[in-house]
Amino acid sequence: MGRAGRTGGVTMHDVAARAGVSIKTVSNVLNEYPYIRPATRERVEQAIAELGYQVNLSARNLRRGSTGIIGLALPELRLPYFAELADSVIGAAEREGLTVLIEQTGAERTRELAVLTSAQRQLTDGLLYSPLALDLADLTSLRLDFPMVLLGERIFGADADHVTMANVDAARAATEHLLARGRRRVATVGAHPGEASGSAVLRLQGYREALEAAGLPFEPALVAEAWFWNRAAGAAAMDRLLDSGVGVDAVFAMNDALALGVLHALHRRGVAVPEQVAVIGFDDIEEAQYSAPTLSSISPGRDQIAQTAVRLLRERIDRGDAAGPPRTVVAEFTVVARESTATS
């Protein structure tokens, strides 16, 4: 194995010797301890520069019992939403002086569970966690004793901090956006039949509320399931809807990747968007601004989510109360109208 102790193995002792002080004084300088004579400080700093000394983080971590690293567990970086979320989180963490270690779960339950007990937890002061397959039972059965903030969706009853989106309200707003444009055969793509909790359930609920408020019946035939929320699944679901012969003049896709798949399927089959079918997504990933047609979507305030989550986590870490009373922050969303739902 290679040496992590880079810097040619220069230690505090070497710096101390060179500067003619004790190791404690070097440590003081490094940690910005206030009561140091300027001359001493300068000698130490010079010695540090001359020797190219860097603190050994492993030693510091061991001694301090903390690492300055937080984990970010998410399904897959290749899903644009999570790539953009990771980007935002890394930025927010950097501003707090924290480093981010990303762990991918592939949205598989086993791996999502593994994240919670992994040895990494141990190298990490806390965890930002975006589970998809996990449920309350999994979470409570584990008795976790590290700072954690759940991201993206609420696990009801879980004794943990949450930073979530207003899934129901936002899905309702998206559906109402379609209804307001005169659409009456509004399908939704991304349902997870049989699931009791999770984004899919909440977004379906919002969809139903909008229909109900508009006095429209809920038609199961207009609900297309898609377990993976990626482009391929969106395209396949749209194909099924079209093949089924049920009339559709609008689609609320439960995220943008699905929506882009939907657009793709419609384009492939020569269905005009938005003229014949209007489409709205959810997440407002960057790609939504560049698809053809550009994609209307729900902007969930990603930066706000990232920033808030990091702040909450940092509070827990600093206070050392992994088990304090749970808090929930619901980020604000906006409906972003683009070509895919334009009125002609």
Place this chain on the structure above:
Amino acid sequence: MGRAGRTGGVTMHDVAARAGVSIKTVSNVLNEYPYIRPATRERVEQAIAELGYQVNLSARNLRRGSTGIIGLALPELRLPYFAELADSVIGAAEREGLTVLIEQTGAERTRELAVLTSAQRQLTDGLLYSPLALDLADLTSLRLDFPMVLLGERIFGADADHVTMANVDAARAATEHLLARGRRRVATVGAHPGEASGSAVLRLQGYREALEAAGLPFEPALVAEAWFWNRAAGAAAMDRLLDSGVGVDAVFAMNDALALGVLHALHRRGVAVPEQVAVIGFDDIEEAQYSAPTLSSISPGRDQIAQTAVRLLRERIDRGDAAGPPRTVVAEFTVVARESTATS
């Protein structure tokens, strides 16, 4: 600060006491030292399970002088190519028992330099590094003493391992793909005028070689610069090309993000793709399969790149020869034809 020593602070000593053995024996069991009596091993394992013991990674790292973590420095996770690359790298590293720490540089020279001297280097056994703004002088002036593999493009003369794409050949193949379809006014988007090295230079060279081989003149007016290789820049560059009045019947965009911006601009202005203008990109990001029209591209063999890079890095780490003779691996590419360059 929170305790990184999770696990309720159970240490090897506790396990040893419980199992009635010495701490060294516990360590032996953990590290799969072969000569342990089965009965002893079992007692230790049971004690570990009962106490819920986990090794303290900070202590192990300090003692071993290595961390099992490698850094991955890249411009931005919100660029789909790098998100997918990170995904591949994390997967490859996981298979090697390594963890990946991502660092974003924003493609800014200062931050790219900072990565090389950052304290993180010190927590990391090696670095996978994908610089955009750095040049040879930056790299050689630093005298780096940690294992590093450069990713994605070659810095000629740099004394480091490289895993690169065949930028020139691939760009040439992309351009030839357009020429083979009868296009004669082929523009390129993404040039970095004045730069002496880097992907932009190499891809421009491949473009020129293809023109030359086809007996076509090189026209500077057909070269659109774009410093950031994102969608917005691609769209803007295409707008400039169209506004300039120079005739264009095909575009080779130096990456897919640019190409998607190009498609967007063309769509916005009612130019038919591929009928009026054919478009090919570079990177073959997932989105290329779902844009409208779907985007032809160069597939650079991302998984192969990731896997090779991790393997090379690991070899350096294991052998402890940060300064061994540099190796270069050039990944294979393929041209992927889709709708954006279809012949009608």
Place this chain on the structure above:
DNA sequence: TTGTACGCGTTATCAA
């Protein structure tokens, strides 16, 4: 204001 000495939890070197 600075120095001494110990402990953080492992792993490695011996010896037994």
Place this chain on the structure above:
DNA sequence: TTGATAACGCGTACAA
């Protein structure tokens, strides 16, 4: 096959 004990490099009481 196992055990005692010395590092690894830093932070921090405590002493000076």
